[in-house]
Structures are given as C-alpha cells and as structure tokens.
Amino acid sequence: MFVSRITDQIKAELKAKNAVLVAHYYVSAELQTLAEESGGIVSDSLEMARFGQNCSADTIVVAGVKFMGETAKILSPEKTVLVLDEGATCSLDEDCPIANFSKFCDEHPDRTVVVYANTSAEVKARADWVVTSGSALKVVQHLKSQGKKILWAPDKHLGNYVQSETGADMLLWQGSCVVHERFKADALVNLKKHHPEAGVLVHPESPQSVVDLADVVGSTTALINAVRDRDEQTFIVATDNGIFHKMREVAPNKTLIEAPTAGQGADCESCAHCEWMAMNTLDNCLSTLKTAGNEIKIDPLVNQKAQNSIQKLLDFTA
Structure with a gap:
C-alpha cells in the first residue's frame, strides 16, 4: 500500500513539472517499473540520455549514478537534469580523476583517446571518442583500420577484452568496476x-x-x-x-x-549489486522532484566538448 501511495505521488509530481523519469537496469525493480509506467524508460546510460534528449519533458530525473546524470545533461544542456542522490557515484568515474587523466593523455599525444561512458563529463570532454560496452568493439576496430593507436580509459577489464578481440594497439588506464x-x-x-x-x-x-x-x-x-x-x-x-x-x-x-562472488576476500556467496545504485529509492525520487534538488550542472565549454565526443559515437552507430 505504501509503495502504491508514493508512486502515485511521484507520477503526479512528474506530470506537474513536465518531467520524465529514466532508470538504469541496475536500480530497484520499483524504480524501473515506475519509470516505464510514467512514460519514461529503463535502459543503459546512453539510451537514458538519448531518451531524455528526444522527449518533450523540461526536466529529466535520472535514477542511476552521477555520470549518468551528467551524460543526460551533456545531450540536453537546455533541460534541467536531476539525480536522486548526489552521493551516488561509480568506482570507474572515481578512479579516473580529470587531472591525472589529462596528464596521462598529454604523455601520449600520438594516441586517440577513447573513454567508456562510465566517466565524468570532464573526462569525456578530454576524449576523442566516448563508447559504450555495446559499441566499443566496433569503434576500436574502426580506429584500428585507420591505423590509430588508442589510449583507453577507465575500465582495464573492458579494455583488455576489446584489445584481445580486435588486436588494436591500446594503452589501458587501470580502473575497474567494484561490482x-x-x-x-x-x-x-x-x-x-x-x-x-x-x-x-x-x-x-x-x-x-x-x-x-x-x-x-x-x-x-x-x-x-x-x-x-x-x-x-x-x-x-x-x-x-x-x-x-x-x-x-x-x-x-x-x-x-x-554468478558467484565467493572466494578470497569475499563476504558473501553472491553479492553483485552496486552500493551506489542502491542509493536510488522511491523516497529520494519524490523528495528530489518536490525540491528540484541534486541538479546536475556542467561548465558549458566542458559540456560542448563532451557532446562532441559522444556525437562521434552517435554518428558512427546511426
């Protein structure tokens, strides 16, 4: 009964504010259901952002983590973008601070910079290309065919997989997803x-x-x-x-x-759930809508550079 009451309130707030709720596959079932029932979407981070860009809503409410809110803002700079909890971040984003990453890029100016979507707006702005896990192989194969050497960030495991599948010359940043x-x-x-x-x-x-x-x-x-x-x-x-x-x-x-996470250093047999995704709740969804809190703001120059890097992917996969 409580869930029904709060979801009804959220739907009313969304309608009143001409807002749309977009949710990632990793947030709670309640938020995923609410997003779809209220005219939003459940998808990966880039599709969440593209949905927000193409819909008529003035406000995009992102149930996910901070970089997902930033990606939505990058594609819709004229819209208001809210996240449910400003503390919900991502280990891949955290492990790739812009100052260190920029230094790494400057040390290898001969390489094309390709970054995974799980990065900050500043890192996306420093990149030549932004890719998703679904598009990384095709993009890197394309760049390899042009004779490009690649600087990859932030996920070393995804980078290693792409490198092994494509045979591309890739220099990998050593980040990883805690899940x-x-x-x-x-x-x-x-x-x-x-x-x-x-x-x-x-x-x-x-x-x-x-x-x-x-x-x-x-x-x-x-x-x-x-x-x-x-x-x-x-x-x-x-x-x-x-x-x-x-x-x-x-x-x-x-x-x-x-799949099991049990083994050396594990504290449960299978505990594959992101603690930051779990910070998204119905309660903070309603609170965010009522207060217009946790707004994502990005420097316009950073936003434009990051948009250019994402647009290369969108044009390539069109």
Whole structure:
C-alpha cells in the first residue's frame, strides 16, 4: 500500500513539472517499473540520455549514478537534469580523476583517446571518442583500420577484452568496476558443474578469467536479449543483479542464477549489486522532484566538448 501511495505521488509530481523519469537496469525493480509506467524508460546510460534528449519533458530525473546524470545533461544542456542522490557515484568515474587523466593523455599525444561512458563529463570532454560496452568493439576496430593507436580509459577489464578481440594497439588506464571485479572464475567453474545446462552471460567489465567462461559476453542490453532469445532455460548471470528484474520481464519462465562472488576476500556467496545504485529509492525520487534538488550542472565549454565526443559515437552507430 505504501509503495502504491508514493508512486502515485511521484507520477503526479512528474506530470506537474513536465518531467520524465529514466532508470538504469541496475536500480530497484520499483524504480524501473515506475519509470516505464510514467512514460519514461529503463535502459543503459546512453539510451537514458538519448531518451531524455528526444522527449518533450523540461526536466529529466535520472535514477542511476552521477555520470549518468551528467551524460543526460551533456545531450540536453537546455533541460534541467536531476539525480536522486548526489552521493551516488561509480568506482570507474572515481578512479579516473580529470587531472591525472589529462596528464596521462598529454604523455601520449600520438594516441586517440577513447573513454567508456562510465566517466565524468570532464573526462569525456578530454576524449576523442566516448563508447559504450555495446559499441566499443566496433569503434576500436574502426580506429584500428585507420591505423590509430588508442589510449583507453577507465575500465582495464573492458579494455583488455576489446584489445584481445580486435588486436588494436591500446594503452589501458587501470580502473575497474567494484561490482564486476568481484566475480570469481574458480567459483563459477564449480557452479557450472552443478548447472551444466545453463548458459553463462558475462558483462565485459568482468575479469578475463570470468569472460573466458562465458557463452555470451555483452552489454546490459545484450545480456537481456540473450535471456530472451537463446534456447537455454537456465542462465548464470555475471553482472549487477538489478538486471534480473528486466530479464524476468522478458523471459518469465526461465531460471536465473547469480554468478558467484565467493572466494578470497569475499563476504558473501553472491553479492553483485552496486552500493551506489542502491542509493536510488522511491523516497529520494519524490523528495528530489518536490525540491528540484541534486541538479546536475556542467561548465558549458566542458559540456560542448563532451557532446562532441559522444556525437562521434552517435554518428558512427546511426
């Protein structure tokens, strides 16, 4: 009953303020459902931003983490962009501060700078290209075909995967996602023995030893589509467990098992959920709408440079 009351209030606030709620696959099921019921979207970070850009709302409310709010603002600088909790960040973003990254770029001026979407607006502005996990392979293959050497940031695991698949000359920044880094290959091997019929779905932010065990390696969207389209009835999933909500929607009769994070240094058998994504709640969604708090603001020059880097990707994948 309480959930129903608060979602009704949020819907009313969204309508009154001509606002749209966009949610990432990793936030709570309640927020994902609310986004879709109120005319918003559940998707990956770039599609969240593109939806906000193309809709008629004056305000974009982002259920995700800070860099997602910044990406929405980069594509819609004229709109108001709010995040649910200004403290919700990302280890990849935090591990790639602009001062250190700029110095790294300056030390390698011969390289084309390609950064993953999970970065700050300032890092995107310093880059030549912004890519997603779903587009990284194609973009890097394209750049390789032009004879380009690449400076990649921030995720070393995704960068290693792209490098191994394309053979490109890549210099990797050494960041990682605290969620995907936890997956353990030895424990996954043991789990596969108990479920030999299961397909293994892995996000490429995971360590190479885990990627090597996958039947499908791909972005959040690709993994959801794999659950829907593949013949297996059981899947072991190595990404944030928030994705299970959408997977169950598209394939309600299939069995989903969380990939193990158990192993040396682990404090639970399978605990793959981002603590910052968990900071997004119905309560702070309502509060943010009522107060117009947690607004994302970006220097206009930074915004324009970052938009140029993203636009290269949008034009390339059009």
